[in-house]
Amino acid sequence: MIPKIELKQVKKSFGSKHVLNGVDLVVPKGSSMVIIGGSGTGKSVMLKSVLGLLYPDSGDILIDGQKTTRLRGSKRDAVMKKFGMLFQGGALFDSLPVWENVAFGLIHGKKMNKEEARVIAIEKLKSVGLGEHVATQLPAELSGGMQKRVSLARAIATNPEIIFFDEPTTGLDPIMADVINELIVQCVKDLGATALTITHDMASVRKIADHVAMIYEGKIIWTGPVSELDHSGNPFVEQFIHGRADGPITKNVA
């Protein structure tokens, strides 16, 4: 079966800094892949490369077996329509009310008329546990957790085939983090979507992952099903999942 997302030897540098040093990754259709790794290991750059917000220097990225690495213009738009993305900071449009944020991709991307889009937006808000009264508020009037929910509703509004989550639980309290994790699992299951998440929150990993990959110094150093995470036999993974200050990762930093 053709994997939903495939990365082959993807490399990306900024100046003399090599952020991605040949990333290989396969995400099967309908599965939830979580990438773990410390700050500055290239997680975000990898995600943005798959999304097409950054162009890799070399290597290939395939979506549904189609090379998308260097697509631009209308062909890029066509691929973009398969994607939904939950940004780390929410990235809600602060000049638009909540419902228009959620409906944005429907109105502008899918050219749906506003009334129809509003109905779907309110439905999606309900599915992330937000009532209709929130719809007319501005994002700035909401708490961090509620903003995350709105952002999640926006990411799933167009029923995307692939959803990206960029550190979905960062900045939330443990209870709200768990709520968001459950919503993510629920939404991905309901849509039958493929999910690619980057995070360093281990609770989140255990909750939402089918497969886990660890990125370190711009390379995937371990990948496997979440059930094998605790006996990976990889010292880097061991140090990371237990959050130890001593280990091979910190040795190289010093």
Place this chain on the structure above:
Amino acid sequence: MTAQNHAQTRLVQFGNAALDLCETIGQSLMRFFASVGRLAEFGGQALASFFMPPWFGRQISRQFIDIGYYSLAVVGLTTLFSGMVLALQSYTGFARFNAEGAIANVVALSITRELAPVLAGLMVAGRIGASIAAEIGTMRVTEQIDALKTLSVNPFKYLVVPRILAGTVVMPVLVLIGDIIGIFGGYIVAVYRLGFNGSQYVHQTLQFLQPVDVISGLVKAAVFGFIVTLMGCYNGYNSDRGAQGVGAATTNAVVSASILILIFNYLLTQVFFS
């Protein structure tokens, strides 16, 4: 022998210093041309997106109101007082050689050709250029621009085109209103302070003004409107991370737009009147 060696080392030192100098100049020149190139690419991309659908009508009308309507007060006040001070200054100056009669002409000419477009341009650079850079810069920093892309919306069409279009179209209208208010300011001072005959002042103004005086000012205004909004969008779009990045983008937008306005003001004047 040693003297010769000495001379040789000094020559080498001098050569190295000269090389360093060339390198420094070369590097800053390269940086300069690189940024001009990036700006040109940005402008070209904006222009290309302007001619291709979709167009975001609501964004465009919002910008017309933001840039046009809300700048009216600033431009009106600026030109009003410029016209007033012009009448007062030229009266005291011209009285020395009995040429007070030329006040109406001086006011009309200065306002329409120079003061209304340049002062309005600079005021709008401060008001609009800064707010555009800050808004788009914040959107860049908070990943809202990336979010637009993931929602299949081209940020050039959604953010850049409406602003540049509104700036370019609305500035001539603002300046035309500024022309009228500025001349009116001169009228107030001439008639109520200096005792000129009102109808004669208006008559003299209308008779003296040539279409080219007003039109050149309006063309300048369109160019300045384009410069202000382009620099605002460009600096905001390429803003660095963090509050400092957005702050720097805002400063750069206002400073570069102001300087470009003054440079283009000279160039356009040369095109029109020589």
